[in-house]
Amino acid sequence: MDLSLIAKYDRPIPRYTSYPPVPFWTGAPSAAAWSQGITEHYDPKRGVDLYVHIPFCQELCSYCGCHRVITKNLSRQDSYVEALIKEWSAKIQGPFNGQFPCVNSIHFGGGTPNFLSSDNFEKLINHLTQGGKSPHFIGAVEIDPRTIKEEHLAIFKKLDLSRVSLGIQDFDARVQSEIKRIQPFSLIEALFKTLRASNFESINFDLIYGLPAQTEATIKDTFDKVLSLGPDHIAFYSYAHLPGKLKNQLLIKEQLLPRGVDKFRLFMLARSILNASSYIDIGMDHFARPGSPLSQAFSERRLKRSFMGYTVQKSNILIGLGASSISASPVAYVQNEKDVKIYEATCLQGNLPHTVGHVLSSQDKEAEALIQDLMCHGDVILSDSQKNDIQTLLKEDLQEFIKDGLLQFSGDQMILTDKGRPFMRNIAALFDHHLRERQVGTTGPRFSQSI
Ligand SMILES: C[S@@+](CC[C@H](N)C(=O)[O-])C[C@H]1O[C@@H](n2cnc3c(N)ncnc32)[C@H](O)[C@@H]1O
Ligand code: SF4
Incomplete structure (x- = not known):
């Protein structure tokens, strides 16, 4: 590792x-x-x-x-x-x-x-x-x-x-x-x-x-x-x-x-x-x-x-x-x-x-299903809107995970690698639109460290 x-x-x-x-x-x-x-x-x-x-x-x-x-x-x-x-x-x-x-x-x-x-x-x-x-x-x-x-x-x-x-x-x-x-x-x-x-x-x-x-x-x-x-x-x-x-x-x-x-x-x-x-x-x-x-x-x-x-x-x-x-x-x-x-x-x-x-909004439901799949099965079949997100908002961040060997793609499927398993919280966080929209720091909610 x-x-x-x-x-x-x-x-x-x-x-x-x-x-x-x-x-x-x-x-x-x-x-x-x-x-x-x-x-x-x-x-x-x-x-x-x-x-x-x-x-x-x-x-x-x-x-x-x-x-x-x-x-x-x-x-x-x-x-x-x-x-x-x-x-x-x-x-x-x-x-x-x-x-x-x-x-x-x-x-x-x-x-x-x-x-x-x-x-x-x-x-x-x-x-x-x-x-x-x-x-x-x-x-x-x-x-x-x-x-x-x-x-x-x-x-x-x-x-x-x-x-x-x-x-x-x-x-x-x-x-x-x-x-x-x-x-x-x-x-x-x-x-x-x-x-x-x-x-x-x-x-x-x-x-x-x-x-x-x-x-x-x-x-x-x-x-x-x-x-x-x-x-x-x-x-x-x-x-x-x-x-x-x-x-x-x-x-x-x-x-x-x-x-x-x-x-x-x-x-x-x-x-x-x-x-x-x-x-x-x-x-x-x-x-x-x-x-x-x-x-x-x-x-x-x-x-x-x-x-x-x-x-x-x-x-x-x-x-x-x-x-x-x-x-x-x-x-x-x-x-x-x-x-x-x-x-x-x-x-x-x-x-x-x-x-x-x-x-739950419709955006929440979609992200919830994705995060459940990722955290329970280690893979996700991406919907059209998620593919769209990936092309626009998340492209660079996801490239980092792929470059680090934590994630791979096969067609519409996003797959967590064995090496990526301990980092699944980080990958899930990418799809968390509430986290993206809020400033997490001294004034935001306190979460535990991912590791
Ligand atoms: C909700 S607790 C209740 C279990 C039960 N009271 C006991 O301690 O035997 C369930 C588990 O959460 C874990 N836990 C408790 N505090 C934690 C903490 N600060 N960080 C990580 N895990 C924690 C412990 O492993 C605990 O057994
Ligand atoms: S970790 Fe200890 S104090 Fe906390 S719920 Fe379990 S037994 Fe109670």
Whole structure:
């Protein structure tokens, strides 16, 4: 790899978990317009996908960029679960005429979903799925290995939450101490064995590169341990360090952060270890074992990039429940209130907790489809207007990517090369007309570095 490319392309860029990215949203649709958009696109055979955000964590990890509330008070879950139940009942009124729709998938994210008791999981899922589950229902849940209990695993099996994701981050003791997330390998190994023995459908590990005190030696050791267990999927995120926005990251020692070329080498080392062990690259920062659900979805072009990272495409309607969660239809996005207390009060009064949002223009829809194809499949068939853009606006920029060996063209098809895969955010940014139109700097939105 030509390391001069890092200096050239390492800059603040959106992660494109939505298009347009949230800082470029221009305003939520009215409740009536939101409902109408769903009614028009709802197909009972395809159902809806649900994302449920559980914001509570018992301890703060200093690197954390997630939306969460730190509390040891477990009783806070009760009013929150009541609010989630009320929210789902409110959300079906307009779009589904008060009828509960069929649910294709539920993804529990956080925060820490296993902050909830097993009884609350059961109560909540029974309420959410009273319109039925699709025959190919997918249930997924993020697990904090430090606080998960056996009773949780039993209820996850019973309720078909069969795809689990473990927050690992790094196995090195020094790195764990620097990020204030102590969880020894023995703890993960025991949990992993239990999950395998209980036949969970797939196990994902979340790991991060660019954390304080990480070196090539610690990454090699971490990935040797990862491979000794052999999870089905691995998300290997670039550490997003934004201490101006995320105050908890002021606890991170800046002088210990690997940056630029040093950070990129960590990614490339892990990628080569994983590829040598038959894991395939799917998307920007995810890897999958052949035969796993995500690698099958990748080969069948059913992968989708969303707020949950890379998932399997099910319906075209995602309903987000819980503080800060985002809902998406083919015509608009809406985000829920982030403040947990305001969120709860709004739902308990029977109101929708929507705050910000965005109605997609035809230009947005076209760019969204292109960026999805690029980030999920690594290639794009260009439409006439995109070819026109390329001839006029983007010609020089694209030539640079081609010259650097990151991108190639074959007729109407634009193809990301293997070398170009780590730079896909940069290539996607070329087609982001909101980013092109805005000045991104001290006064513009803050994005994490692309590398
Ligand atoms: C939304 S968090 C919730 C997961 C769960 N609470 C846990 O930590 O086990 C999902 C994943 O995001 C990643 N993450 C959190 N903060 C990050 C940051 N600042 N930069 C990059 N990835 C981050 C971590 O890998 C984490 O497991
Ligand atoms: S990384 Fe996960 S467990 Fe840690 S504070 Fe953030 S959401 Fe909670």
